[in-house]
Amino acid sequence: MFVKIANTPRPYAWGSTSAIADLLGTTPSGEPEAELWLGAHPGSPSRIVDPAEAEGSATLLDWIAADPAKTLGGAAGAGQLPFLLKVLAASSALSLQAHPTPEQALEGFERENALGIPLDARNRNYKDAFAKPEMIFALSETFDALCGFRSLDETREIVHALLDADQRREDPQPQPLEDLLAALSTPSTGSADDALRTTFEWLLSNGAGVPTLVRLVSDIAPLASSGRFDREFATVGDLAREYPGDPGIVISLLLNRVTLSAGEALYLPAGNIHAYLQGLGVELMAASDNVLRGGLTPKYVDVPELLSVLDFRAVPVPYLHPSTPAPTVQVFQPDVPDFLLVRVTGDAGYRVDGPAIALCTAGAMTITGAVSSTSIARGESFFVTPEEGTLAFRGEGTVFLATTGE
Template sequence: MFVSIVNTPRDYAWGSSTAIPELLGTPDTDEPQAELWLGAHPGSPSRVVDTALTGGATDLAAWIAADPARALGKGTSLPYLLKILAAAHPLSLQAHPSREIAQEGFDRENAAGVPLDAPHRNYKDAHHKPEIIVALSPTFEALCGFRPLVEVREIVDLLVMIDGSQVAPRWELYGPMVHLLEDSVTEHETDAEVLESVVAWVLGGGPEVEALVGHLVRTTEKALHPAHAHLTDPYTPSLETVVRLHEEYPGDPGIIISILLNRVTLTAGQALYLPAGNIHAYLRGLGVELMAASDNVLRGGLTPKHIDVPELLQVLDFDSIAVPYLEPTSPVPGLQLFQPDIDDFVLARIEVGEDVASVAYPPRGAAIAICIEGSVTLSGATGSITLERGDSVFITPQEGELTATGTGVVFLAAPGE
């Protein structure tokens, strides 16, 4: 069965007022449109267009609760949440817990009587929240994961050299970040332990941290002068991010943390995979985001919201990593599959037209599709539906293998393998 669904984009302040309407051909409200949620998450479940198909249920969450066998085939909840995300301003630095940490934290806060809607609550459910983002805009900018420590040292050494301050030796200017300036760590201190100690110190706040944020911003502005262009490459984007974050969140300790992280610019079609423990922040751009259906977020800066430093330190993976690109596979022409090493979800990009007349794809369970370009007809075992740009649909497992025809592009989310 094909069940047409709609939703109202979330109006978070960091959202773009134009990107989602321009992509989907929907009305421009002149207000931020940050995220369009497609799924059954209770925070914003998709609304059902024709309630006669769902026994009167007005949204996916209510229908699945009332008739999970018909909606899902098996199980009692949809394991993923599909989003269109449009960032005009940076999101908060954040990370998500593993299954084990989420379960323990959820049980602990329940036992302590912390209300689910309390602003200081860390765990809203007992689930992990891995996610992927696929860029739709020409560029999509992000911070993700701790960069190699040698790169952090190079950035700080560069700033110290350009600063040229004679007020104090560099270790006095940069306080506990002296670890990042040393040629090597001791045999008792790994790179991850160094990064953890620096992050703990930064998020602890206080006059020294406030002074370092100010000094870092002033020195970075100096470093970005055209006269130093030959020195700042390839770290110019990281330095520009420091200045931009200061404009958006003046004095925030997360500005310091930003130089510890990989600075990434995706081009359209490129993707990132952000597993449990990966600290990240989307900076600017439009993309398709797919995640496990959880609302567990531990924040680490660039936000006025609650930051639980000890809990965040427990969740974070401090190992330095390469940029976590997720390369798609293409089993047949016109089909790309973005499949991380988890069983919660897979994201399919289907493009049909003059070169590829039809694409067949068998989702492993209940699927959600959204058309972002042209007109695409999806056909299954019992029916079919034509999606125009901006249309979205919930597809029950009884449809089996789907065949896409027409001229356009559809993204389709389904349970992973």
């Protein structure tokens, strides 16, 4: 069964006023349009365009709740759609953030429940008992992000470039940068992970000397030039304008700075600290709202809790490369069962074994399953029930299909 769904973009301040409307051919609201949610998450469940098609249910959340078999269970639990599909449009930086493992999410959720912290409280970390791995597929020509800790050697190179820029000023102030270098030195009894953790905690907690360091780095980054790290220094300048005085400005230098080209994707697993900076993309994640923030935000930051979930290992940029089972099909499948993303750009077949959501971003296609069929055009989206099985796509267009992992 194919049920047409729709939603209204979320008006978060960092959103673009035009990117989602331009992509989907809709009328801009005049407000920032940051995220279009397609799914059954209670925070913004998709509307069912024709409730008569869904036994009178007004939202996808209500319809699934009335018949849990529509989801075949899944990682989020029986009767819950295990993934959430979004179109995300960032014109400025999102908060630095990380997400828990399934075990951490369950323990944290139960702990905060036992403490009597309301679900809508500002200091609530765990809104549900589930993990929130996620991926982003770049739709815009470029999509910029911070993701995961870079190597200590690279971070030290960046700090040395800042020291060189500081020395060229009339009134150099090297001490804060030397303190940062000292923090980044691997202790004889520890590891690089320990040095990153100690440095991160010092910065995020606004420890001794951190406000002075943040001001200095904000001032001299535009003067620094290394060729290799020019993007990092430009990002510092952008963040300093958006969040003056925030320790996330310096923390950004500890992280991988990546620019995706259209068609590339990142996968952000549990424990990976990240922040989207600018661009338009299709985001797919487990259907959870557990976000632990680490700066670049006026929202609640729980330093000890964030430290407990972060993975401090230095990692390369976490690109997610697709498989190509057919010339017009790309499958982006991370190492979790909650979701995978399929991109179809022409005639093809693809088998789904669970619930799915189809979103058309260009052209038009027909989709035929085992039970029924539908046409889908730019800007339209449909919920697909599991019994449709193998889906046949015909036409000239681009359809993104979110479904459960294998």
